[in-house]
Every structure is written in C-alpha cells, then in structure tokens.
Amino acid sequence: MAQIEKDSVSGTDTTGHEWDGLRELNTPLPPWWLYTFYACIAFAAVWVVLYPALPISGATGLLGWTARGAFPAQQAADAAQREPMLARLRSTSPAAIAADPQLRSYAIAGGRIAFANHCAACHGAGGQGAQGGYPSLADDDWLWGGDLAAIHTTITHGIRNQDSDEARLSMMPVFGNGILTPAQISDVTEYVLALSERSTNPEATTRGATLFTENCTACHGDAGRGNPEFGAPNLTDRIWLHGAERSQIQASITRPRMGVMPAFNQRLDPAVVNMLAVYVHSLGGGR
Ligand code: HEC
Ligand code: HEC
Structure with a gap:
C-alpha cells in the first residue's frame, strides 16, 4: 500500500506513487489556471443556451442566430463594399x-x-x-x-x-459536301501544308495553290495569314485549332468544326x- 506523506523539501503532499525511489508530488493547480477553467465552463454553458450548439436539428439557441440566417446580411454588406469599385469598372x-x-x-x-x-x-x-x-x-x-x-x-x-x-459569325463552307472532290481536297491540303513548309508533293501543292486562290483566300487571306473579320485562322504558323497533322487538316477542310x-x-x-x-x-x- 503506497504511503501518502509530505515531501520534506517542498512541503507538498505526495500522491503516494513511487518509482525507483522517485516520488510524485501532488502540486495543487495555480489559482489563475483553475479560475480560468471555471470561467470557460460558465462561458460554455451560457453559449449553449444562446447559440446553436447542440447537435439537434432545429436547435437555434435563445438568440435565434444561425450561420445560414446571417449569410445574406453578410453578403449584402460585402456587395455594398464592392459596389463603388464595380460601378467604376x-x-x-x-x-x-x-x-x-x-x-x-x-x-x-x-x-x-x-x-x-x-x-x-x-x-x-x-x-x-x-x-x-x-x-x-x-x-x-x-x-x-x-x-x-x-x-x-x-x-x-x-x-x-x-x-x-x-x-461573332462566319461559316467556312463544308467543302466535303460536293464543293470540292476528295482529290481536290487532298491537293488543297497539300498546299496548306506547304504554307507551313511541310509539303512533300510539289505537283499537288501547285494544283492546290489554284484551288486555294479560288476557294479560300476570301477568308484566310492571299497568303493564308487569316483574317480576324471572319475569325479565319492563320494557316502559316504552328498554332492549330483542330490539329496540325495532314489527316486533321484534311478533316478541317472536308467538314469544318466551327467552334461555338x-x-x-x-x-x-x-x-x-x-x-x-x-x-x-x-x-x-x-x-
Ligand atoms: C467563309 C470563310 C472561310 C472560307 C471560304 C474558308 N475558311 Fe477555312 N476556316 C474559316 C474559319 C472561320 C475557320 C475556323 C473554324 C473554327 O473556328 O472552328 C477555318 C478553319 C480552317 C482550318 C483549320 C485551321 C486550324 O487552325 O485548325 C483549315 C485547315 C482551313 N480553314 C482551311 C481552309 C481551306 C483550305 C479553305 C478553302 C478550300 C478554307 N479554309 C475556306 C473560314 C473560312
Ligand atoms: C463552352 C466553351 C467555352 C466557354 C465556357 C468559353 N469559351 Fe471562349 N471560346 C470557345 C471557343 C470554342 C472559341 C473559338 C471559337 C472559334 O473557333 O472561333 C472561343 C474563343 C474565345 C476568344 C477568341 C480567341 C481568339 O483567338 O480570337 C476569346 C477572347 C475567348 N474565347 C474568351 C473567353 C472568356 C473570357 C470566357 C469566359 C468568360 C470564355 N471564352 C468562355 C469556347 C468557350
């Protein structure tokens, strides 16, 4: 049975627990700590009564305050604060x-x-x-x-x-709908590839150049550099909306996608x- 006795150095009670000759002091809590603790308990009790603190549906507390209820007023205050700047903008x-x-x-x-x-x-x-x-x-x-x-x-x-x-509106014709034959579409595709220096077929490119002048320059420009009035992309650069591969360019001409x-x-x-x-x-x- 552990023995509770006073520690001779500090004059404090011991708890009676001892490990290898070390005895545990039973030091009382400092008053400031204790009273703060009691004050917190009292505060919590008041809070639970006034504010929604209990996990019960519909429990709002005596003040009737809810986060959801407070939100519109907060939102209106924020909007009012922003409004002068928004009015200027x-x-x-x-x-x-x-x-x-x-x-x-x-x-x-x-x-x-x-x-x-x-x-x-x-x-x-x-x-x-x-x-x-x-x-x-x-x-x-x-x-x-x-x-x-x-x-x-x-x-x-x-x-x-x-x-x-x-x-903004402009429609590239659906050239695959009989306006151009598949062979002509293939030729004009070769010419479009030539615009970005990627053609491998000079004869097709020459045939394609004529087709391009007849069918495409109205929107894409004489040099194929595009025209912002029609939203027509520049065909001479390395930036492609619908893909840079031959098959993708051919698809763009056959059946244009027309982004929305x-x-x-x-x-x-x-x-x-x-x-x-x-x-x-x-x-x-x-x-
Ligand atoms: C009426 C105007 C118009 C005409 C004529 C026209 N285009 Fe277009 N073209 C456009 C527009 C607009 C786009 C962009 C389509 C989109 O926004 O999806 C486009 C897109 C393209 C694209 C895809 C470009 C990319 O970046 O992916 C190619 C290739 C193309 N055109 C080639 C041609 C060729 C070849 C002809 C002639 C046979 C032609 N276009 C005729 C307006 C035109
Ligand atoms: C549903 C998809 C979609 C949404 C959402 C969208 N865009 Fe776009 N936007 C597009 C497409 C597709 C094009 C290209 C259309 C074409 O081919 O001409 C485009 C083109 C543009 C362009 C023109 C680019 C150029 O090269 O001239 C601008 C600028 C732009 N968008 C800005 C915006 C801004 C800012 C927003 C948000 C407020 C927005 N877009 C929302 C699909 C969208």
Missing part, C-alpha cells in the same frame, strides 16, 4: 481600365477569379487552351482580334451561338466582362 472602358494602375490591378485580380469560374472549363486554367478547338488566350495568335475592344466583344456576344444576335462559345452579356455583370477583357488581354498576347 462598369462605366469605364477596358482600355481606360488598363491605363489606370488601381483599376487595372483590381480588374486582373477579379478577372482571374471570374475566368476560373466561367472560362477555364473550355480555355484551361491559365487560358492555355484545350484540344477540340478551344484556342489558347495566352499567345499572340488571335482568331477574332487580340486588342482590348475585340476581346471585349468576343466575351460579350460569344461566337456562333444562339444567345446573342451580335455573336456562349455569350456572357446575359450571365455576367458588365463590370465582370470588362475585368475579364483586361485579364485575358494581360495573359501574354494582348495587342
């Missing part, structure tokens, strides 16, 4: 926003978030584009124009959609569209 053109350091940094921060929410699914997280005809927005190759006004128009009205009467992008003027605050235009322009290729 709404009434300022993207070009003027980009020229004002304060508005520009706000627009780029907000544009980045809006981009992640509304654009990244198609254009990739950093606007790097995705396979299947979703162009990179971070390079200086533009289908529809890369200055702030052109980017703003593209985001506002979208491309080939039913959402907006002013959507929704209009955002109905879905987003005009301030957010302005912020997005400035953000996209800042990704690296803005003109």
